[in-house]
Amino acid sequence: MQNTLTVILAGGRGSRLEPLTRDRAKPAVPIGGDYRIIDFVLSNCLNSGMRRLLLLTQYKAQSLDRHIQVAWSNYFCRELGEFIDVVPPQQRIDDNWYQGTADAVYQNIYAIEREQPEYVVILAGDHLYKMNYEPMVEFHRRSGADITVGALRVPRGDANQFGVMQVDEDHRLLEFEEKPENPTPTIDNPDVCLASMGIYVFSTRFLFERLCDDATIPDSSHDFGKNIIPGAIADSNVFAYPFTDENRKSDAYWRDVGTLDAYYEANMDLVNVDPQLNLYDSHWPIRSFRPQLPPAKFVFGSEGRSSRRGVAMDSVICQGAIISGGNVSRSIIGANCRINSYANVEDSILFENVEVGRHSRIRRAIIDKGVCIPPETEIGYDPAMDAARGLTVTDSGLVVIARGELIRSHDPISSLT
Known part of the structure; x- marks a missing residue:
């Protein structure tokens, strides 16, 4: 994974989680007592051997920045080329805030270029799941893909909250529609859709070209799901990679805790005798900051x-x-x-x-x-x-x-x- 750079998008407002996000960014919201939401994607990166990370922040980032410094900076050795850098908006290209997920990466294109990666992995910093990204990057390399999209099978009734994909037998994307009102199901199951997880692997040169092209389109939303991926399907190699769950349960676990009720239910699951999310698995540990406090x-x-x-x-x-x-x-x-x-x-x-x-x-x-x-x-x-x-x-x-x-x-x- 030495030739891979990871960019984590952690700048969303998280308005549906207010008042918990009144003073902090959504990825910094505590969960499960000992953790922050961001700890799950960062643990996935560390467990996957990904040690060159850019964390793009924007709104109310102080709490998140402090958590990264206290909980995560010691895991990376800059002398060995490892780092986790918190990057607020630089406004090097213009004086605007990030206009969309693609624009957030575009505005930091110089920071990415400086590291000279062959591949760029783009992740959302506000989802709960366990995944090894290394096989996905290897799939991207072997298939000669320009873009590889992490794919999750979801009930059709929930699919209108996701980007929905249609693929052929080789996992090549045929269609991609962001949050459709009437989602198209998979060929093998009319009750299930193939949804984007917000996980992308890009070949770096292709990423730069598409970001620069998108930046010149006035009416673009500058978003990966709405613009970059649908626009690339016709003339590029775009593949889906099925979610490989490291949670070791019968059902795949992936949660977007974007509302107060969804956040509450994800926490309440953890007090069950056999919770869906396994925090006690030494095979795929979830790390965080542990203060020096006496026992309960x-x-x-x-x-x-x-x-x-x-x-x-x-x-x-x-x-x-x-x-x-x-x-x-x-x-x-x-x-x-x-x-x-x-x-x-x-x-x-x-x-x-x-x-x-x-x-x-x-x-x-x-x-x-x-x-x-x-x-x-x-x-x-x-x-x-x-x-x-x-x-x-x-x-x-x-x-x-x-x-x-x-x-x-x-x-x-x-x-x-």
């Missing part, structure tokens, strides 16, 4: 009828957390959280440094870092009251509390004993 702690046993016990069931509890006489079930509790006596947290996600006061009850909530829940407070039991407090409440009733949100308690909970 559970205090207070049964005290007669008071039920003052520090208990967590079917949950993920991170380092430094203290379950101090509270009860946690089917939840993810981040680092340095504290659940105080008689509090109850269920079906929820707590980021780091959250404190839940005594006798409080939390249900189906996402609580961002540093939030303090006062004693005797209910969250997730009365959507109208939660909305009246100014909290985000989704159509499914999920409550999201933003970082820095000040929560006021209301009348004491009458059902307390």
Whole structure:
């Protein structure tokens, strides 16, 4: 993989994940307690032997930049030609922000050219999956492709959220339509479509030529899925490469956690007895930053009828957390959280440094870092009251509390004993 450069697109706004993306880029959003979304694609790169990475950022990049420096810079040795460089918009070509995925790469064409790669792998930094990219690059080389597109089989009902492809028996692309209203199914199964994963391998010279051509088209969206790939099918070698899952489960795992409900469900899967996403697989480890914190702690046993016990069931509890006489079930509790006596947290996600006061009850909530829940407070039991407090409440009733949100308690909970 020495002749390959990897470009990771990590500059999206992530507006559908607000308020979690109010102060951070989508790839920097915590997931699974110990991780950030970006850690999955970076772990794939490291496990695939790809050690020359450009991470293109744009909106609210400070949190992401800090995470890369703390969690990932030590894995790369620049003296050996390895690096992970965070690249904000340079505006060397014009003074615009990135206009699309292709434009983001085009505006950094000088940084790519300086490395003189034979192949360029382009990845999205906001998807959850495990994949070895090396066989895909080898397939691209052997087939003489100009572009190779990572392909995933998805239910036809979900395919209108993807670029949908038609291929021949040799995996050569015949058609590519970005987010069609009526997706065309595969030949072998009318209920399934072949979708683009947002993973591309380009031969470098071809990439430069197409980016430069696209930049001169006034009405172009400057997007790989809308412009570059459909335009290349007629006169170039464009192939699909079937997704090879390193997750080692019966069903392939790939998730775009682009909405609050999708993000919540991906997290909640991790507390299952046998989660779809395997984080405990030493064969394909997911790396991140681990702060130097003491182990999680559970205090207070049964005290007669008071039920003052520090208990967590079917949950993920991170380092430094203290379950101090509270009860946690089917939840993810981040680092340095504290659940105080008689509090109850269920079906929820707590980021780091959250404190839940005594006798409080939390249900189906996402609580961002540093939030303090006062004693005797209910969250997730009365959507109208939660909305009246100014909290985000989704159509499914999920409550999201933003970082820095000040929560006021209301009348004491009458059902307390």
